[in-house]
Amino acid sequence: MAEGKRILLVEDNEEIRWLVRETLAASTLPLVVREAANGHEALQILGEFSPHVLILDVMLPDGVDGYSLCQYVKSRPALFPSVFVMLLTARGQRSDQKKGRMMGADLYLVKPFSPAELLMLVDDHFS
């Protein structure tokens, strides 16, 4: 498994993936970032790559959304010990946040978000 802090980003919007990638590139930590454009890809990657931080878009195409991915990793502590899940979403309603917490998410970040804040949250988590 790759050295450094492992991060998996699941986001169907290519531009946002780019934005997150650019944001994390400025980190002082040795980060290994993998990307998935949908839930199915994410599940495949999760089979071989146990991330420390999972950044999840909530609304994903093709049936597997961010909530179910979150629940998937949080319900398998043996496979994904102490995984930190950040939900990154355009759904800003209180009920959505509540659902995220129920699924075990550690953080709920609403779009539009500040890249600097995202970077700080990731760095803080690892320090």
Place this chain on the structure above:
Amino acid sequence: MATTQSFSTDNLADNAPVLSALNLLEAISVIQSRFIESAPQSALFAEILNKLMALTESQYGFLCDIRHSPVGEVYFKMQVVSDSAWKSMARDFYERQAPIGMEFDRMRQMFGTACGEGQVVINNSLSIQHLPEGHPPLNCFLGLPIFNGGELQGMVGLANGKQGYSSEMAEFLQPLLAIGGSIIKAWRVDSWRRDVEEDLRRHAMVFENISDAVILTDEQGIVLDCNRAAEKMFDLPRKKLVGVPLGFLIATSDVDSVAAALVTIAGQGRWSGRFSTLLGDEPHVYESTALRLHGGADEEGLLAWFNRDVSERERARTRLEERSLELNAILDLSPAGYVFIDVSDRVAYVNPAFEQMTGLGMSRTIGMCSATLDLALSDLCAPDLAMAPVVTEEEDTLQLIRPQFVILRRIRRCLMDASGVSRGQVLCFQDITRETEVDRLKSEFLSTAAHELRTPMASVFGFSELLLNRQVDADKQRQFIGIIHRQAGRLAAIINELLDLARIDAMEGKDFNIAEHDLAPIILHVLDELLMPGDKRKVSLMLPSGLPLVRVDPEKLHLALTNVLSNAYKYSFGQGAIELTVFHGEGSRVGQLGVMVRDYGIGMTPGQLLHVFERFWRADSSGKVAGTGLGLSLVKEIMGIFKGTVEVESTPGAGTRVTLWLPVATS
């Protein structure tokens, strides 16, 4: 204390009888003169008693008359009691008892059988056991009946005469008693006359003022007299009514006839039925009863007719019937469900709408108590949604899943009559499924719209922050600015299309300038203005000549066509032709023009096709294809206002056909 000279005056002892006779004569003349000058009754009685006491040297005395109660009982009415040496308690007794009269039996106990038989009673050795408490002791008693014309009128009682009493004394006093008798008699006759007059006056007043019209006739029905209400009944004064046959006054057409009534009375002595009269233009209906008041077989009888005006009651009854007919019609037709619960908390009525909503009809619910009805209703609800929280005491919401899904607002109203007494309650059930659904859709739309705005905003916000805070090389800078620009444009497009949709929703086409237009120039104008950067394809147009006019707003049709065409470009990625064909509808589409736009792009699956008109739904969600997901929603709304339709057919990988169907102008 008596002041008149008495029998025992010593110096005139020898002349005592003469003196007494003189005293008696004097007393008689005084009383007669007082009677002539019409002294009050009570004063005359007091005078007589005083004279009698003086002449007999009695210590106590009373005078009463005999009366008959309305039920025929005989009693004494105490008229005057001597005030000599009576202890206050005894006086109290008489004063309390006297006004209401004392029973003859008690008087007999006290004074012996004196007046019962009209005999003089003399007792000079009294031993009376049952004197009222506080009554002074009595040692001798003289009871004198007062007669007039052989009729017992009253009595005088004297007690404790200085020398006792004798029959001679009683004999001697007779002339004075006779005067008393004639006074009582005269007074009694007078008061009878007054009573009769009073009775007559009262009866006349009742007769005049009673609201029933009372008519007196002879046995042939000729009016003899009538009261004021009867004058009103015929709108004629009494003098014009008297002597007229009742049959002339009462219309015989629609109700009972007087002639028939007279026959019945002749046979049975009484009759009841209905009469009607016409007052002005208004018919009045009377409930009438007639009685024969007297008159035997050989005697002329008197008939009394009592007529009660029931027109108002009849009209009220008719109004009530009409009202309940109206109410029934309203309840039958009302889309709201109604349940009436009576005073004893039982279902008395449910209307058809309630049965339609809940499947609970009259036969199942009548007589059910309200709690059972509540249970029956919650049985129809989803288990976890049985009862939504009560909004107010009068209002709550039910979500039924049987017999069909329906959301009901239940409103309770207690019925109170004017005095605040409960008369049961009404439950009203309104079907608010649609409202609730519309509310849900609205809030869903709002949250989707916010979501759609947030995504491009994330790019604009994020990349601009990177540009601000970081050293970025020139190449990347350009790319970032390109993203920011594109996403800002997308935000603007979403906002514009949202506003277009909102305007159509709000105005429902009132701001459309719909008129008859030739389709060709509109289509040519759209193609001329269509701008698809980076795409060199031209639309291949099939536009027949001589097309009929259509009723559209050219500007809005322009917008709709542009949206359809730009979808065709965007989802074919530069590949294949874009075709626009105008053609006449056939079959069920006769009378419509079809404007079909066809591409040979990625197409859609049948599943995707289901969502094609949903707001913000997009065939490609990756963000690679520019767009808002509002274009086809807008097309559909616009076509709806043109009274046209949109048809979308698609095959994945083979392309999509969108047809706008426009009704041909009929005029």
